[in-house]
Structures are given as structure tokens and as C-alpha cells.
């Protein structure tokens with residue numbers, strides 16, 4: 001009997017060492033432990049033993065049962081380890097892949113990039129300036145009178161030290177001219193701030209792109225040709241532009257310029273409020289006063305400047321009807337660009 005039990009253990013060991021998966025393991029389990037298996041068979045042989053032989057055999061039988069059950073749990077453990085390390089059996093290759101969410105550029109960044117690209121092709125260099133400015137650069141050097149309404153605390157964010165959040169990108173003109181000799185040909189995209197109450201067309205922070213062109217004998221015709229080229233590059237060859245007389249402290253003469261409405265092609269619709277025109281921005285010939293402020297001789301140098309709202313262009317181009325959508329960081333909105 002004892003010999004039989006020992007033999008049983010070693011044949012269980014042998015069988016288990018060849019097992020590769022749960023199904024095979026189950027087969028071995030049935031062979032030895034199942035109702036008609038080898039262990040129950042040996043158990044019933046106990047009946048044939050004499051009463052002297054029985055206690056020792058019973059003890060050996062119990063030990064054998066324990067040994068076999070630990071052999072099985074060992075084999076089971078090995079199988080699940082194997083699963084974890086195996087590159088195919090543990091992975092369901094039929095599951096759909098996990099989606100990687102790729103980011104994309106914000107519509108405002110896209111418009112800035114696109115405008116910069118167009119102007120660079122015309123020979124403009126992209127320049128930069130700080131969002132926190134001096135009153136001098138934002139107003140004084142730009143010939144803005146002390147009582148100009150835009151200087152009011154109700155319109156402009158001031159810091160305690162007297163500096164401010166720039167209300168326009170025009171101070172970049174001053175910085176560039178103070179630090180460079182003419183000729184100059186730059187565009188400066190960037191963020192600006194005004195104390196506006198937010199609504200569908202106003203936001204307390206917004207973006208502009210500034211242009212500045214200084215050389216000898218620059219005329220309004222040069223400005224116009226740059227703006228026409230820009231309009232055509234951005235919205236196609238059918239777009240017309242229109243200059244209207246206006247006033248800015250730092251340009252003389254000053255104009256506002258409009259694009260013919262890209263929705264209705266100038267016929268009149270709700271986007272252009274039936275005028276056929278979309279107001280784009282301000283521009284003009286750099287005021288001699290400004291040239292003097294930066295140490296350029298207005299008798300030798302002349303130039304033009306322009307500034308336009310990036311959000312305005314983004315809203316026209318992407319047909320967005322509320323500026324606030326551009327600032328809410330709503331993925332459902334941003335995904336579309």
C-alpha cells in the first residue's frame with residue numbers, strides 16, 4: 001500500500017510537469033482525483049487491509065492526499081504565472097485598440113500661424129513684445145493724448161506700479177523702432193487686454209496682429225497692396241477690400257479697412273449685417289510724431305502700420321458666432337479645428 005501511494009505521488013508529479021494549460025490540468029485532476037480516479041481507487045483498497053495494517057496506511061493515505069493537493073496548487077500557480085508573462089495568451093488581440101487623443105492647435109493659434117505665414121511671404125519678420133507694458137509704450141509714444149478715453153481705468157487694466165496690460169499690439173511698434181534702424185518690416189501677433197464686459201463679440205483678453213513697415217517713400221498705395229494681398233491669401237481672390245477714413249492717434253491719415261463679406265460675397269447677409277462688408281481692423285501711415293518719438297527722422301523715413309483682431313478673423317473663417325466659445329476650452333468645440 002505504501003509503495004502504491006509513493007508511486008501515485010511520483011506519477012502525479014510527472015503528469016503535472018507536462019501540463020501546458022488549464023484544460024490539461026483538469027484532465028490530470030480527473031485522472032487522479034476524480035470519482036473513478038486513482039486516489040479514490042486506492043482509498044477503497046483500504047477495506048482489504050487487516051486492522052493492524054490500517055492505521056499506518058490511513059496516515060500515509062492522508063499525507064498522500066495533502067501532498068497531491070499541494071502539487072496541484074503549485075501547478076496551477078505556475079500556469080497563471082505563465083499567462084502573465086506570455087505575450088499572446090494573456091492578451092485579447094480582438095479587443096479594439098485604445099484611442100490616443102491627439103491634441104491640435106487652437107483656432108486662434110491657427111489663424112496667427114496662417115497670418116504670419118502670409119506676411120512672411122511678403123517679407124515681414126515676426127516680432128514679439130510683452131503683455132505687460134509701460135504707459136509710455138502703450139500710449140505716450142503712440143501719440144495718445146493724456147485725456148484719450150482708452151487710457152481710462154474703466155478701459156485699461158493698470159498695475160499698482162503704473163504699468164498696464166497692453167490694450168493693443170501697437171506698443172511693439174515702439175519697441176522695435178527704438179531698438180532697430182530702418183528699414184523695418186515686422187508683424188507682431190499677441191494677446192491684448194481691455195476692460196470689456198464679455199458678450200458674443202467682446203472678451204477681456206483677445207489677440208491682435210500688428211504690422212509695421214518703415215522705409216523711404218512709403219505710401220498709402222503700399223499699405224493697400226499689402227492688405228489686398230493679405231485678403232486674397234486668406235480668403236481667396238474674389239475678396240475685395242475697402243478703406244474708410246478713421247482716426248488713430250499714431251497714424252495719419254488713418255483708415256479702417258473692411259473685407260467684402262465672404263458669406264454673401266458682398267450682397268448682404270446677417271453676418272455682415274446686410275452691409276456686404278466685414279470690418280477687419282485699423283491702419284494708416286505712421287504719424288511723424290511717432291517716428292520722432294523713436295528717434296527716426298520723419299523727413300527721411302515714412303511707413304504704414306496696421307492692426308487687426310485675430311478672433312474676428314477666426315470667427316469669420318470658422319463661422320463661429322460667439323467669441324466666448326474660443327475661450328471656454330470645451331473639447332467638443334475645439335475638436336472641430
Ligand code: PHE
Pocket residue numbers: 167168169170248251281282283284305306307308
Ligand atoms: N491699435 C489699433 C487698435 O487696437 C489698430 C491699429 C494698429 C490702427 C496700427 C492703426 C495702426 O484698434
